[in-house]
Amino acid sequence: MTPWSLIPHLLTSGITIGAIYALVALGFVTIYRASQIINFAQGEFVMLGGIITFFFLRGGGIPYPLAALLAVILVIIIGLLLQVLVVYPLRKASVLIPLMATLGASIFLSNTSGLIFGTLPKVLPPFSGERPLEIGGIPIAPQSLWVLGATFLLLITLYILSHRMLLGKAMEASSTDPLGAELVGISRNLMVLVAFGVSAGVGALAGIFITPIFYTSYNSGTLLGLKGFVAAVLGGWGKNGGAVLGGFTLGIVESMSVAFIPSGYKDAVAFVILLLILYIRPKGILGSPFIDSRRW
Amino acid sequence: MVERIRREFRKRDLCYLGALLLLPLIWPDPHLHHLLVLAGIYAILALGLSLFLGYAGQISLGHAAFFGIGAYTTAILTTRYSVPTFVAFWASAATAAVIAYLIGRPILKLKGYFLALATLGFGEIFLVMVRESRSLTGGVSGIFGIPWFSLAGFSFDTYLKQYYLIWGVLLGLLLFAKNLVRSKVGRASLAVATSEDAASTVGIKVAQVKVGVFVVSAAFAGFAGSLFACVMSTASPEAFGLSLSILIVMMVIVGGMGNLYGPIVAAIFLTWLLDILGGYQEYSLPIYGVILILLLIFFPEGIGTRLGIRLMYLISYRGRKKKREEVQL
Numbered sequence: 001m002t003p004w005s006l007i008p009h010l011l012t013s014g015i016t017i018g019a020i021y022a023l024v025a026l027g028f029v030t031i032y033r034a035s036q037i038i039n040f041a042q043g044e045f046v047m048l049g050g051i052i053t054f055f056f057l058r059g060g061g062i063p064y065p066l067a068a069l070l071a072v073i074l075v076i077i078i079g080l081l082l083q084v085l086v087v088y089p090l091r092k093a094s095v096l097i098p099l100m101a102t103l104g105a106s107i108f109l110s111n112t113s114g115l116i117f118g119t120l121p122k123v124l125p126p127f128s129g130e131r132p133l134e135i136g137g138i139p140i141a142p143q144s145l146w147v148l149g150a151t152f153l154l155l156i157t158l159y160i161l162s163h164r165m166l167l168g169k170a171m172e173a174s175s176t177d178p179l180g181a182e183l184v185g186i187s188r189n190l191m192v193l194v195a196f197g198v199s200a201g202v203g204a205l206a207g208i209f210i211t212p213i214f215y216t217s218y219n220s221g222t223l224l225g226l227k228g229f230v231a232a233v234l235g236g237w238g239k240n241g242g243a244v245l246g247g248f249t250l251g252i253v254e255s256m257s258v259a260f261i262p263s264g265y266k267d268a269v270a271f272v273i274l275l276l277i278l279y280i281r282p283k284g285i286l287g288s289p290f291i292d293s294r295r296w
Numbered sequence: 297m298v299e300r301i302r303r304e305f306r307k308r309d310l311c312y313l314g315a316l317l318l319l320p321l322i323w324p325d326p327h328l329h330h331l332l333v334l335a336g337i338y339a340i341l342a343l344g345l346s347l348f349l350g351y352a353g354q355i356s357l358g359h360a361a362f363f364g365i366g367a368y369t370t371a372i373l374t375t376r377y378s379v380p381t382f383v384a385f386w387a388s389a390a391t392a393a394v395i396a397y398l399i400g401r402p403i404l405k406l407k408g409y410f411l412a413l414a415t416l417g418f419g420e421i422f423l424v425m426v427r428e429s430r431s432l433t434g435g436v437s438g439i440f441g442i443p444w445f446s447l448a449g450f451s452f453d454t455y456l457k458q459y460y461l462i463w464g465v466l467l468g469l470l471l472f473a474k475n476l477v478r479s480k481v482g483r484a485s486l487a488v489a490t491s492e493d494a495a496s497t498v499g500i501k502v503a504q505v506k507v508g509v510f511v512v513s514a515a516f517a518g519f520a521g522s523l524f525a526c527v528m529s530t531a532s533p534e535a536f537g538l539s540l541s542i543l544i545v546m547m548v549i550v551g552g553m554g555n556l557y558g559p560i561v562a563a564i565f566l567t568w569l570l571d572i573l574g575g576y577q578e579y580s581l582p583i584y585g586v587i588l589i590l591l592l593i594f595f596p597e598g599i600g601t602r603l604g605i606r607l608m609y610l611i612s613y614r615g616r617k618k619k620r621e622e623v624q625l
Contacts, residue, residue, distance in 0.1 A: 089593045095412075097596045100546065100592055101592045103588075104588030108586055111582045115579065262428060268420065275399075275403070275421075278402075
C-alpha cells in the first residue's frame with residue numbers, strides 16, 4: 001500500500017483528533033483571556049472527564065448520559081478547586097510560580113487518578129453503534145461525527161459566551177484591565193473562577209468524546225494538554241477561532257505525517273511545528289490580540 | 297594564590313567543606329552514599345539552571361534534555377567507541393553546549409510562558425528522538441554497561457569514591473559559577489533579568505548574554521549527565537523526561553533565585569524527600585505533587601530567602617519592640 005492511498009483514512013482520523021486538540025486549546029484560551037494564566041493541568045481535565053465517565057458507567061452501572069453529566073460536573077468542581085486552592089493563592093506571583101504550580105497540580109491529578117481508578121488504559125463504548133458510515137467510499141466512525149458536531153456546538157456556545165454575553169465581556173475586561181474592571185464592579189477573582197469552571201467543563205467534554213476512539217489512561221492527559229497548547233499558539237494565541245483552526249491544522253498535519261515518517265516520531269511533529277511557528281510567526285495563523293504586548 | 301583562596305572561602309565555607317568530606321566516613325551507609333551521589337548530580341544540574349533561571353531570569357523546562365544529551369554522549373562514546381570516560385566527560389559537556397547554542401539562538405527570543413513551552417517542546421522532541429533512533433541510542437531500553445568513571449587508571453567503582461568524585465566536580469563548577477556571576481557577563485545577565493530594555497540601552501547585547509548563559513548552563517547539565525551515566529552505568533529515556541525538568545526547576549525555586557548555594561541545599565533536600573516518598577509506593581507521586589504546590593504557595597522565593605527575611609524581620613521587630621519599650625519608659 002502506498003502512502004497516498006492511506007491519506008483519506010489519515011485525514012478523517014486527523015480531523016477527529018484535531019477536534020479534540022481544538023477543545024483543549026479552547027480551554028487554555030478561556031482561562032488565559034480571563035486571568036493571563038496558562039493552566040498546564042488542562043490536559044488532566046480531559047483525562048479525568050473520560051476516566052470518571054468510564055468509572056460511573058462500568059463501576060456504578062449508571063446510564064451513559066447521566067454518567068457523562070456527573071463526570072462533567074465532577075471535573076468542573078475539580079477545576080474550581082484548582083483555582084481556589086492553587087491559582088488564587090498565587091495570583092500575585094510572577095510567571096514561573098503559577099506555571100510550576102499548575103504542573104504540580106497536573107502531577108497530582110494524573111497520579112491520583114491512577115491511584116483511584118487504576119492505571120490500565122480505558123475505553124468507552126461509542127455513543128451510537130460501531131458500524132462505520134460510508135461517505136464517498138471512505139469509512140467514517142459515527143463517533144467522529146459526534147466529536148465534530150460537539151466541537152462545533154461548543155465553539156458556538158463559547159463564542160456566544162465570550163462575545164455576546166455580559167459575562168464573557170466582564171471576563172475579558174478583568175483580564176485586560178484588572179483595576180478598571182474592579183472599579184466598575186467586576187470581581188476579578190469570580191471571573192477567573194468562572195473561567196476555570198468553563199474550561200474544566202470543556203476539557204471534560206473533550207475527554208468524554210475522545211475516550212470511545214482513543215484509549216485514555218491516567219497519564220495521557222499531559223501530552224494531550226501540551227498539544228492543545230501548541231494548537232492554541234499555532235492558530236493565534238488568545239482567539240477562539242485561532243484555537244479551533246490550530247487544533248484542526250495540528251491534528252491533520254500530525255495524522256498525515258504518519259504516511260511519510262515512521263509513526264514513532266508522530267509525537268515530535270507537534271513540537272517541531274511549535275518551534276517553527278514560534279520562530280517564524282509567533283502570533284500564529286490568525287494573529288493574536290496579545291502577542292505584541294511587551295510581556296511576550 | 298593563598299590570598300586568593302582565602303578570599304574565595306570564608307571560615308564558614310571551610311566548615312561546610314569539612315562536613316562534606318567527613319559525612320560519608322562518619323555515616324558508612326551505602327544507601328546514604330548513593331543518595332548523596334544522586335543529590336550531587338542534581339546539584340550540578342540545579343547550579344547550572346540557577347545561572348539561567350536565577351541570574352538571567354529566563355525559564356527552561358527542557359534541561360532534562362541537556363542532561364540526557366550528556367548521558368547519551370558518554371554512553372555512546374564509551375560503549376561503542378571505547379573512548380576513555382574522562383574524554384567522554386568533556387565531550388558530553390561540549391555536545392550539550394553546542395546543541396544549546398544551536399537551539400538557543402531562535403528560542404531565546406521568546407519570553408515567559410512561551411519560552412517555557414518552547415524548551416518543554418525541545419525536551420519532548422529529544423525524548424522522541426532517543427526512543428526512535430534505536431540503532432544509536434538503544435531505543436526505549438537504553439544503553440547498558442557504561443564503564444565506571446576512571447582517571448589515570450583509578451576507577452571510581454564504589455559509592456564512596458563516586459561521592460568524592462561528584463562533590464569534587466560540583467565544587468569546581470561552583471567556583472566557576474561564583475566567578476562567572478561576579479564577572480562582566482554575570483553582571484550583564486543580572487541586568488537582563490531585571491529589565492531587558494534597560495539592559496540594552498546601556499549597551500548590553502541582550503541576546504548574546506542570554507545565549508551565553510544558556511550555553512553555560514547546558515554545559516553544566518552535560519557534565520551532570522555524563523557523571524549520571526557513569527554512576528548508573530545505564531542510560532534510558534525514562535530518566536530524562538519532563539518530571540526531571542520540573543524537579544530541577546523546583547530545586548532552583550526552593551533554593552532561592554539568584555543564589556548559588558541555595559540550589560545545592562535544595563538538591564539535597566528534594567533528593568532526600570523523593571527517597572522518603574519512594575517508601576509510600578503508589579502514593580508517592582500524588583504526595584509529591586501536593587508538596588510541590590505547597591512549597592510554591594508558602595515559599596515562592598525559596599525556603600532560604602524567606603527564612604532570612606523572616607529572621608531579619610523577627611530581629612528587627614524585637615529591636616523595635618525594645619526601643620518602643622524604652623521610649624515608653
